[in-house]
Amino acid sequence: MTGTLVVFEGGEGAGKGTQIRHLERHLAFQAVVTRQPGGTDLGADIRRILLDSEPGTVDDRTEALLYAADRAQHVAQVVKPALLVGRTVISDRWVDSSIAYQAAGRRMDRVWIEALSTWATAGIVPDLTILLDIDPLDGLQRVAHRGSEDRLERETLDFHRRVRQAYLDLADASIGRYLVLDATRPQDELADTIARRVDRLLGTVTA
Numbered sequence: 466m467t468g469t470l471v472v473f474e475g476g477e478g479a480g481k482g483t484q485i486r487h488l489e490r491h492l493a494f495q496a497v498v499t500r501q502p503g504g505t506d507l508g509a510d511i512r513r514i515l516l517d518s519e520p521g522t523v524d525d526r527t528e529a530l531l532y533a534a535d536r537a538q539h540v541a542q543v544v545k546p547a548l549l550v551g552r553t554v555i556s557d558r559w560v561d562s563s564i565a566y567q568a569a570g571r572r573m574d575r576v577w578i579e580a581l582s583t584w585a586t587a588g589i590v591p592d593l594t595i596l597l598d599i600d601p602l603d604g605l606q607r608v609a610h611r612g613s614e615d616r617l618e619r620e621t622l623d624f625h626r627r628v629r630q631a632y633l634d635l636a637d638a639s640i641g642r643y644l645v646l647d648a649t650r651p652q653d654e655l656a657d658t659i660a661r662r663v664d665r666l667l668g669t670v671t672a
Contacts, residue, residue, distance in 0.1 A: 467548070467549070467550075467551040468547055468548035468549070468550070468551050468552045468553060468554060469548075469553045469554070469592045469593075469666060469667060470544065470548060470553075470554045470556065470559075470589065470590075470591045470592050470593075471488070471496075471553065471554070471555050471556070471591065471592065471593045471594075471595065471663060471666070472555075472556045472557075472558065472559040472561075472591040472593070472594045472595070473485055473555070473556070473557050473558070473594075473595050473597065474558060474559070474561050474562060474565075474594055474595070474596050474597070474632060475596055475597035475598065475599065475632070475648060476565075476598075476599055476601055476604050476625055476628050476629050476632070477601070477604045477605060477607075477608050477617065477618045477625060478599060478603070478604030478605060478606070478607035478608045478618075479597035479598070479599045479604055479648040480597055480599075480607075480648050480652070480655075481557050481558075481597055482557065483652060484595070484597065484652070484655055484656060484659060485498060485555055485557055487652070487655075487656035487659070487660070488555060488656070488659055488660065488663060489555065491656070491660045491663070492553065492555075492663070495553065496552070496553040496554065496555045497543065497544075497547045497552050497553070497554045497555070498554075498555045498556075499539065499543050499544065499554065499555070499556050499557070500556065500557035500558060501532070501535055501536055501539055501556060501557065501558040501559065501562065502515055502516075502531075502532060502535035502536075502539075502558075503535070504535075504539040504542075504543050504544075504556070505535075505538050505539055505542045505543060507534075507535075507538045508535045508538055508539055511531050511532075511534060511535045512535070514531060515528065515531055515532070515535075515616065515617075516615035516616050516617065517615065517616070518616050519616065520616055520619050520620065522616075523616070525567070525571045525573060526573075528567065528571070529563065529567045529571075529573060529578060529581060530581075532562075532563055532567070532582075533563075533581045533582060533584070533585040534585070536559075536560070536582065536585040536586050537585040537586075540585070540586050540587055540589060544556065544586075544589065545587065545589070548589070553667065556591075559586070559591055559594070560579070560582040560583065560586055561594060561632065561635050563578050563581075563582045564578060564579060564582070564631060564635060565628045565629075565631040565632050565635070566617065566628055568631065569627045569628055569630065569631030570620070570624045570625070570627050570628045570631070572627075590642075591642065592642075592666060593642065593643075593644060593662065593663065593666050594636075594639070594642050594643050594644070595643075595644045595646065595659055595662075596632055596633075596636050596643055596644070596645045596646065597646055597648040597655070598629070598632065598633065598645055598646065598647060598648055599629075599647075599648035599649060600629070601622055601625035601626050601628075601629055602622070603649060604625070604648070605618065605622070605625065633645075644658075644659070644662050646658060646659070
């Protein structure tokens with residue numbers, strides 16, 4: 466594949482959506498911007514099941530399978546076609562979300578989660594993963610200020626702490642692929658740092 470896949474990861478309230486919009490503008494709206502779950506019509510239905518339900522109403526295995534189903538459709542319909550024609554794809558979440566949320570947060574079998582997620586995404590690995598790291602207490606306070614919380618946002622603080630640690634462990638294990646940033650930094654500073662890293666990745670700057 467000749468395109469480039471840039472993925473944003475992070476816990477609740479990290480500000481992924483804001484930074485994705487900054488990067489999209491920086492790239493002059495030439496990138497394909499999408500998200501997991503919900504990057505397709507089918508994915509939007511899956512997203513509603515996963516996020517609009519009440520805590521405890523979706524079995525953990527069902528949750529993992531629904532995320533995998535969303536990713537399979539997402540890759541087939543959006544991501545792979547774009548990469549094949551050389552487009553830059555910006556995705557809100559990828560496989561590492563399942564490792565953090567299902568394997569660590571839900572305490573599910575990581576080997577099984579990784580195998581399921583790799584199969585669902587046809588083995589596509591991001592060229593760059595931007596982790597917006599935030600203490601769960603700070604992130605959940607941001608979420609509370611928005612006035613609405615989805616099913617995952619209503620999980621326990623311990624759950625979100627496990628998610629954060631899993632992300633940090635993933636970043637430590639794949640330093641070359643990850644850009645880890647303090648999500649509490651000013652938005653413009655974060656946007657500038659991300660833009661510079663993506664420009665280097667795309668070869669649009671020489672340094």
